[in-house]
């Protein structure tokens with residue numbers, strides 16, 4: 388979703404801005420722009436479409452100056468046109484904004500009545516005009532910004548320039564992330580740490596309802612009552628290589644291929660084979676609490692939600708406790724029954740998903756303990772939960788989530804293991820799970836090694852416009868996730884069913900135009916699934932099967948068989964998911980879609 392970068396320092400601002408915008412391209416956007424102050428005026432250049440369009444325009448007419456802001460916009464109010472792109476200007480004030488100003492219609496009416504005119508359809512231009520009007524009665528830029536924000540309902544990550552204050556950039560946050568990057572000579576402002584990697588590793592995360600006044604090499608933070616706030620500077624451990632393609636054609640493929648390492652990183656230092664358990668330092672739950680938990684409640688969106696559906700099956704088996712899993716956008720607006728001693732779990736790659744964050748706040752309002760299973764360090768979810776587990780999967784740049792999904796499931800297994808062992812899970816079973824987790828990176832590698840075969844199958848099946856993914860038990864959530872990957876990456880209609888549901892309706896769809904991805908490794912339900920496979924073959928469905936190494940009988944059904952190693956029930960679904968990730972990737976390449984930034988999608992959905 389939208390990205391913000393700002394710079395004030397000794398260097399030219401423009402290269403920093405363009406570099407920062409490029410680093411945030413992965414978030415999804417449809418227009419981009421920059422503004423730089425020079426000699427008492429702020430010059431703005433913006434373009435619809437890709438940053439390359441903006442960069443070409445700036446090549447012919449570069450902007451010079453040491454103070455500037457940049458933005459990638461994902462359209463919410465108004466079409467993705469150049470006019471609606473940010474930055475927006477009102478007189479001497481120029482702003483970039485992430486989030487939504489909910490009362491912008493009322494604000495616009497008041498400003499219009501006072502004589503203001505508007506060029507764009509955006510809520511952001513209204514905010515720019517509001518700030519500009521407040522500069523007439525407030526001496527400092529931060530006071531004007533504060534006065535304007537006190538009238539605003541909604542969310543904002545906001546950065547403001549004023550021609551008349553070239554030595555100051557003001558940033559403000561409510562519900563949309565912003566951080567400051569610090570060096571002795573410069574201050575960077577960004578909505579995403581990837582934008583400033585390589586410039587500095589010292590950052591300050593702004594909290595909601597805070598305003599930062601940034602100057603070259605210094606900053607001050609105030610709250611919405613204009614009181615000074617102290618902030619801890621933290622070190623971010625991100626390397627440039629982590630946000631580069633490292634020789635791969637796409638980030639998606641890179642992130643799929645690096646899973647043996649990211650799995651090891653998620654598990655590192657957390658497994659205890661001797662006691663058949665895990666050690667998670669950050670849960671912040673007293674050990675006697677484990678005995679009093681009555682149920683778990685997992686809330687998440689999209690892929691993270693599907694990881695929750697799989698995590699539910701594992702955690703219920705390990706702890707003997709019920710696990711409810713809810714889509715965050717639904718949970719936040721209904722009257723969910725949250726019984727005493729429920730442990731809330733919030734699963735999120737970005738830690739910024741608006742619905743997930745709102746659900747977390749709802750859980751806290753209801754007084755339950757919350758855990759965050761989050762990838763992005765310092766993100767809003769990570770900072771608001773009572774405790775949690777960082778995924779340590781590294782930056783996930785491709786919009787479609789792959790390695791983070793795997794780590795989300797692993798983090799849930801680790802939570803289930805620690806709480807399960809404190810309750811009813813036997814040491815024998817605990818040890819078997821730990822051993823399986825330790826074996827997982829090598830097993831995943833063995834599936835990844837079959838990528839050429841998966842590519843060939845994808846080439847054969849890529850012309851099909853509709854797909855059904857089938858699996859039972861723990862393989863049903865994997866089927867859901869596999870279908871989502873195909874939809875997102877290849878724009879192929881795909882749905883998923885528990886295989887046993889086939890005869891209750893979806894079998895009507897099966898003919899030789901339907902791709903059926905059948906998850907059929909050796910599990911306790913293998914024989915039960917066999918009849919569904921027969922029914923699909925009888926109706927001419929185009930099969931691709933994921934089966935267990937050595938199961939030659941599958942080739943009677945189709946040549947499109949991908950084998951995964953035999954595995955423990957807790958790791959088998961993760962292995963079965965790997966071919967589905969690669970399949971979606973190769974079908975997407977075959978169909979020529981924008982693999983890393985699929986149309987209409989954003990990486991981090993920070994608006995409702």
Ligand code: F6R
Nearest residue numbers: 689690691735736737740787788
């Ligand atoms: C799918 C995908 C989305 C996200 C969802 C939640 O590939 O990326 O469905 O999983 O938007 O995002 P996070 O995990 O950042 O909360």
